[in-house]
Amino acid sequence: MEPISEEQISYTEHITVEQYNELRRSVKWILVKESRAQKALDNSFYMTVARWKGEPVGMARIVSDGGYTYFITDVIVRPDFQGYHIGTELIRRLLDYIKKDVMDGETVMVSLMAAYERESFYGRFGFHPRPFGNHGPGMSMWVSRISDGSIVTS
Numbered sequence: 160m161e162p163i164s165e166e167q168i169s170y171t172e173h174i175t176v177e178q179y180n181e182l183r184r185s186v187k188w189i190l191v192k193e194s195r196a197q198k199a200l201d202n203s204f205y206m207t208v209a210r211w212k213g214e215p216v217g218m219a220r221i222v223s224d225g226g227y228t229y230f231i232t233d234v235i236v237r238p239d240f241q242g243y244h245i246g247t248e249l250i251r252r253l254l255d256y257i258k259k260d261v262m263d264g265e266t267v268m269v270s271l272m273a274a275y276e277r278e279s280f281y282g283r284f285g286f287h288p289r290p291f292g293n294h295g296p297g298m299s300m301w302v303s304r305i306s307d308g309s310i311v312t313s
């Protein structure tokens with residue numbers, strides 16, 4: 160592949176389900192069923208998609224109530240485009256979008272679940288790894304329905 164320069168990367172605010180799952184596949188994340196992926200993308204509060212020659216090479220999105228709680232998710236840069244500060248630009252754009260609506264005297268909560276050993280990447284933007292102070296650790300679980308029809312959590 161020809162060398163990549165940051166100036167060649169453009170940013171849009173949309174992505175198709177196929178492109179979304181292609182990005183997920185590139186970083187070995189589970190794929191999301193088409194109908195669920197469409198709902199997830201449609202209900203995003205804000206999304207930014209990095210493109211090289213029109214093709215998505217990275218994305219990040221916010222899920223939010225639009226008032227107080229903002230959750231950053233699906234932060235992905237395709238492996239062959241990592242290290243070109245695309246991830247930094249994606250997070251910067253999301254945070255700018257949130258900050259522009261925070262008025263004098265207001266405070267909102269922005270959170271995310273860092274992937275394993277990604278804490279230092281997010282720490283650069285001011286995120287604190289939990290637990291800290293009176294904040295406990297973040298918690299999450301998978302909820303899956305398996306082939307016999309039962310729900311399993313993991």
Ligand SMILES: CC(C)(COP(=O)(O)OP(=O)(O)OC[C@H]1O[C@@H](n2cnc3c(N)ncnc32)[C@H](O)[C@@H]1OP(=O)(O)O)[C@@H](O)C(=O)NCCC(=O)NCCS
Nearest residue numbers: 186234235236241242243244245246247273274277279280
């Ligand atoms: C994490 C990720 C989004 C970073 O994207 P990127 O475009 O490669 O990151 P950048 O080029 O903007 O890196 C910015 C800085 O963070 C550092 N950094 C990048 N990835 C890092 C990591 N995994 N851990 C710690 N620091 C990291 C870089 O060294 C760089 O430092 P520099 O400015 O001194 O050169 C990307 O590696 C990725 O998609 N990984 C797989 C999916 C994933 O884990 N997503 C995060 C889910 S929470």
